[in-house]
Amino acid sequence: MQKPVTIFGPDFPFAYDDWLAHPAGLGVLPAERLGTEVAIVGAGMAGLTAAYELMKLGVKPVVYEASRLGGRLRSQPFEGGQGVVAELGGMRFPASSRAFWHYVDLLGLRSQPFPNPLTPAAGCTVVDLAGQTHWARSLDDLPPLFREVAEAWGQALEGGAGFSGLQQALRERDVPRLKALWDQLVPLWDDRTFYDFVAQSPAFAVLSFRHREVFGQVGFGTGGWDSDFPNSMLEILRVVLTGCDEDQHLIEGGVQQVPEGLWQHAPAQMAHWPAGTTLARLHGGAPRAGVEALKRAPSGHIAVTDTWGVTREHAAVLVTCQSWLLTTQIDCEESLFSQPLWMALDRTRYMQSSKTFVMVDRPFWKDLRPDGPQQGWPQMGMTLTDRLTRGTYFFDNGPDRPAAICLSYAWMSDALKMLPHSTEKRVELALSALQKIYPDVDIRSHIIGDPISVSWEADPHFLGAFKGALPGHYRYNHRMYGHFMQDALPAAERGIFLAGDDISWTPAWVEGAVQTALNAVWGVVHHLGGACHAANPGPGEAYPQIGPLALPE
Structure with missing residues (x-):
């Protein structure tokens, strides 16, 4: 059986989870x-x-x-929401975060899969780009262009970083091998941006600009990554190498x-x-x-x-x-x-980040569509778009119980667009954008209580999200x-x-x-x-x- 991916280095491959678990103590x-x-x-x-x-x-x-x-682990309760919270900071936690999960398990807290795009927890995913809307439960439901983007990303990682060998060394916790491979990449990729890696890779070079654009808007794992295009490629390599972008969970409550x-x-x-x-x-x-x-x-x-x-x-x-x-x-x-x-x-x-949440009376988005092209599909799905909202997530707390919608999760320039606005204005902007994607869904009629939003760059105790x-x-x-x-x-x-x-x-x-x-x-x-x-x-x-x-x- 293949060993799991964990956040074991790669810069300093020390087993923090083993150190914590040892009966001798620290x-x-x-x-x-x-x-x-x-x-x-x-x-x-x-x-x-x-x-x-x-x-x-x-x-x-x-x-x-x-x-x-x-x-920045801030779970803000909705007033009268029977335990419904808005996760204003960290909200999705990869299984590879072994030292963090040590404390979650210590406290006896429960978790469940996070509703990321194209995962079973999302129910369905709606991708809305350049005015075209696609409904999907898996990558196979999307037009071929999306699979071409996903395959090009995998090929770019393999060709540019020897990804499979690097990740196998990490799985095995083979420190000498992992260090040798990673330390070769550090001087090669520290001075280059994420976008440069993508644009100059042979896998993407043979594709169109549209492919790179879709990659930036929809991305891989957790959604669009164009806000990270200026970042060092080393940072992105660490994320995908250590499984940060996959198998993510939320903490119940x-x-x-x-x-x-x-x-x-x-x-x-x-x-x-x-x-x-x-x-x-x-x-x-x-x-x-x-x-x-x-x-x-x-x-x-x-x-x-x-x-x-x-x-x-x-x-x-x-x-x-x-x-x-x-x-x-x-x-x-x-x-x-x-x-x-x-x-x-x-x-x-520091990167900017904004989120806007509303509480709704029940998880109405799960209601099945009675007719039309998406007959039998949910009313709404986890939504990735190039509109103001960028990412929209749905959090179910059980049938006929209040639920939460993260109307918008955005970074960098998209987050700065929200900065001058009140929470109410942010909700209006998000609802207007989502109305163009779901013209037959009345989200407003389900909203209860007061909305919640955050711009971490505006908080004097943080000055940015991360x-x-x-x-x-x-x-x-x-x-x-x-x-x-x-x-x-x-x-x-x-x-x-x-x-x-x-x-x-x-x-x-x-x-x-x-x-x-x-x-x-x-x-x-x-x-x-x-x-x-x-x-x-x-x-x-x-x-x-x-x-x-x-x-x-």
């Missing part, structure tokens, strides 16, 4: 360090993963949060339950703290306020000042907020990071990702750590937040004089041997 601290306060800036998935694991090791995490628990669950969960085993201790209890029920300043104190510790002007010194600090906030929201002493690292943090490029690495950004990512290895740093730069999906090699995917949080846990333990068990070495032990390829500066 490490041990010296007795005199038990109870040491370590600051965690940000209560998203990265911050709460690190806080939870550090608490288990006997550290006292002090979590600072400027907004709400969960970060909302993914925000994962970080909230870690906040409330009492580990079965932990050092120092009495049984029943949780992060919530250590904090008296709520995290501290947001952070205003980070400075090096005369004691050598790091002084953290919150929004109320209260300053506390900590032996170490883990920063999980988006990196731009270190220059726009937090007065961060410049000497805490090297100038090359500041360059990397400042050059991080990182999208541009060509030439590999070196920047390497600097940020490897910062948890601090033995070679000057004393003035030690004790402050970075985590979050924008620090990872897989931005926009929660697994990157979890894995970098675990790197930071190792870094904090090492900084405090602790160590991993010999039977369960951590990422810091593996990094010198299998760390990311270093490109010349």
Whole structure:
């Protein structure tokens, strides 16, 4: 039986899932360090993963949060909606995210397949491009052009990246083979865009511009990817190589339950703290306020000042907020990071994203059409279009129960078109676009309650949805990702750590937040004089041997 695809590297192929599952635990601290306060800036998935694991090791995490628990795992309930939520941030989670699913399983949460295009969970998919509408349950239901695009993409990956051999090495967790193949690709593709890869590949070169246009609008796996065309091809290779774009699931009741669950969960085993201790209890029920300043104190510790002007010194600090906030929201002493690292943090490029949701009285879209060309098909299906809505998704909570529709999920320029508008105006624009695709469906008559929308770039605590690495950004990512290895740093730069999906090699995917949080846990333990068990070495032990390829500066 073929082994599954997991997010195992490829830049740093360390088995985080095995590290987490090992009965020896993640490490041990010296007795005199038990109870040491370590600051965690940000209560998203990265911050709460690190806080939870550090608490288990006997550290006292002090979590600072400027907004709400969960970060970009934000499940906003509809008023009176009987548990119906709008997933404003992350909403689909690939099975390959093994470290993330470790925590989902720990908390006993349930999941179900996400209704992506051309999947059984979607019921049916409607592709509306250039004024033509196609109904499909599988790729075979679409015109030949779509299959030609899909086949060309597969051929481009195989010819340009040796994809099947690379992915087999990843499946087998054959570290030497995976590193050898991936490290050959890094200098070849870091300086080239996703669009360049597609346009210059022999598989697409023999096809028309229309094929590339359709590829950008409809894409592969999760939908259209033209918003990523300017990104580094390395970033796209990682996504498809590690299965991020397939076999995705949603968390029933909302993914925000994962970080909230870690906040409330009492580990079965932990050092120092009495049984029943949780992060919530250590904090008296709520995290501290947001952070205003980070400075090096005369004691050598790091002084953290919150929004109320209260300053506390900590032996170490883990920063999980988006990196731009270190220059726009937090007065961060410049000497805490090297100038090359500041360059990397400042050059991080965030992508825009907007979503607009409505709650409806029931999953009416499942009603079968009584007549016409689509007789026997559902009233509506997961919709991909070149209109304003771009992607429309339907979320069923059971017959005759309120349900949710993500009327529009858009990125970059399509998201910016929504930025100046109120939620009500966004709904009107989306309904107008969908009316052209479904002229015989009265969506308005089913809407109940108040709509919900988000533009992450307009939120001062985020300034964007997620990182999208541009060509030439590999070196920047390497600097940020490897910062948890601090033995070679000057004393003035030690004790402050970075985590979050924008620090990872897989931005926009929660697994990157979890894995970098675990790197930071190792870094904090090492900084405090602790160590991993010999039977369960951590990422810091593996990094010198299998760390990311270093490109010349």
